[in-house]
Amino acid sequence: MTLRRVSVELNGRLVEATVEPRLLLSDFIRHDAGLTGTHVGCEHGVCGACTVQLDGAPVRSCLLFAVQANGRSIRTVESLAAANGDLHPLQQAFHESHALQCGFCTPGFLMTLEAVFRETDVTALADREIRELLAGHLCRCTGYQNIVRAVRLAGERMRA
């Protein structure tokens, strides 16, 4: 198989590798770049656990090849907390609201929500609309109720 050179900006750092064209972006992030916070729950684009931001937009990294990200910018969950360790308001709200149990789905939720929060004032949304925002992600532990709470709490804090 012809190998291809991939160069991406990953959480502000340049990562370069020589990869097979069929290498999934999720595997590239996890195994070539060593950032294992991005989780693989289904490998067919349904569960949302592998969600990362590609040029700022949430995408499912299991549905993209690494070569498709060449020359582009990727953000993963590892970039959310500040360099001094301070949690992002979404992370803090998830923690305080008991919005995670096993934690496997959490990075995907966070990466979608962080992008949503940049464009939307979630405090203006009804619970039903918040649930629709979350519906692209599966969580098998929490029943989503505390994730809805966390979204509202983070929204209120970020607006304030």
Next chain:
Amino acid sequence: MPRKEDLPHLTGTARFVGDVELPGMLHARIVRSPLAHARISSIGTGEALAQPGVAAVLTADDLPPATPPIPTRMFSQPGLERFLQQPLARDTVRYSGEPVAVVVAASRYVAEDAAELVELELEPLEPVLAVERALEPEAPVLHEEAGTNVAGSFVVEHGDIDAAFAAAALVVEERLAVQRHAAVPLEPRGLVANLDESGVVTVLGAAKIPHVNRRILAQLLGWPEARVRLVELHVGGGFGARGEFYPEDFLVPYCAVRLGRPVSWIEDRAEHLRACNHSREQVHELALALDGNGRFLGLRDRLLNDSGAYVRTHGLVVPGMGAALLPGPYRWPAYRCEVSHVVTCKTPAGTYRSPGRYEANFARERLIDVAAHRLGLDPVELRRRNLVPPTGMPYASGTNTDGHPVVYDSGDYPLLLEKACRRFDWDGLRRWRHERPGDGRRRGLGLAFFVEKSGIARWEYARVELSGSGAATVYSGSASMGQGVETVLAQVCADALGVAFEDVTVVHGDTASIPDGMGAFGSRAATLGGSAVHLAAESLRTRVREQGAPAPGETLSADARFESEDMTFPYGVHVAAVEVDVETGRVDIHRYGVAYDVGRALNPTLVEGQIVGGVAQGVGGALLEELVYDERGQLLSASFVDYLLPTAVEVPPVDVLITEDAPTPRNPLGAKGAGEGGAAAAGAAVANAVADALGVEVTRLPLSPERVVALAGGRT
């Protein structure tokens, strides 16, 4: 109090088994049977083995001939051993997805490519798919040496059942069925095994019952337990299925031992849906006898439990728990449940959150509503008349689990029913039900009462250490599936030892640092695990009081084994109010409430989290989730496109009422397990609500759109 577990998950630094990279690590791919039932003529491995990067391709012939099948670990009976699964099929495959070979290669990509090149020559046999077909005299027998498709059977009974039915003013009977569905934790299974220079094989990725599985792996390898170490990393959900001993739990360490290299196996989702335990597929032929005043006289059941192709580690525990708790919170002068555990050509089945009870609660609570409809009685009133009174506690239900009598420890069932109706505004919901929404949708209410059990397998181990700096460390035989066990055990330790919660660290899940343990299943981690920590911490506190606190650089420690002969029995009520669109079959849950008495709630936030999460799974089973096979035995719902997990839109907001009316006398914490009640009666409550909305008796789950449309049109 925020959980101890959260930080690594929020920042992406948690370590799940798929995150493990070891130098020189190889990757395994399991080759699985494409047919549901066939004789194996040959397995050609040459082409796969010739691929660059492939280190080994193993079939059953390559395993030590003396390798025993995977044993049961609970609720066994003589004869079950004829239905156990070998790690790799030898002569016959009995379900689509059964492991027949394992390929080990330099990368997961190469291993998957090479697995495609393994040539299976199979001689097809008739796939036996329905339990009813498996029981027909001329049906093919899956395990020829056994001579029957009934792997196990038993009867649980008390009182004179025939006299009860002969004296009845009303008998209601239904055939009630629950569909095959599964736990489906969000992290697929995985293992990384490695043999070190001292001859110890270490398996990373253990879950649920590391010490039990160490014993089983040692037995299959023919090694002493001291040469086997199991280590739990972060675990992405269990719910009964993850952590049992599966074929891969032998194959991966075996390959690592044989090749002398670390071997990783990470399940993919399509594989998980065919390979990991299924659950819940049961038929109840249930009959209820009542007198003229609506008093229950007797309950009779013929319970058929679909085991899939083999009997796995759980033995008969699923139907066993069903038969033990089918009587629920009611008084029954007579009861008889005949259980048959039947093999079919489908993925083997095991436990899933509230195993046996989710199904039994659906059957019993549905039939009670049918009886209420026949009697013209309010379903809540019919239940109230028949509840075990608080003065009857402790209450011997007359049943048993695996020969051990079921004695409800404590409870005030009428009080909980009253509290639930008040909290969830049952009267207001009844008014809501009778309003006409004006859009053609129909409204219905359902209520279901249940008794759960917690704390199966009657002991747990803990050691507590206190250092000179004042920090405490808990070593527990319990395990984490993500439910918050570290937080709860730290709380228990802090309370009993008199140290700050922040100063307690909890260690679990490594058989090298914890001498023994029973793990986490059946809502036992807080009750039994917590009680063991409580005893160890109290004993340590006494020592500190007598000897003084440890000096800087010193540690003091105490260990304890908490034993309890009997389980504890939490109990609860689910209430569902639904709107049903009879055109589209869509069921919207307008209101959902769970009242659950857990004796003492050690951490109400976590208890509520368990209940809401359980409801999500239970509602998934009631409305969406079904493992569907075609007539050749191929799993059709083999991806998340077809196997529908509930999203935030389908799961309703859940109103949770946690009560602490009846602490258990059976452990020092007074706590009953909280893990399963959220799921336990969700199928029952939703089915009762949909039946109420449609005016049609629902007799099987799930209430998928097409089934709801059919029911509304008078077809069942």
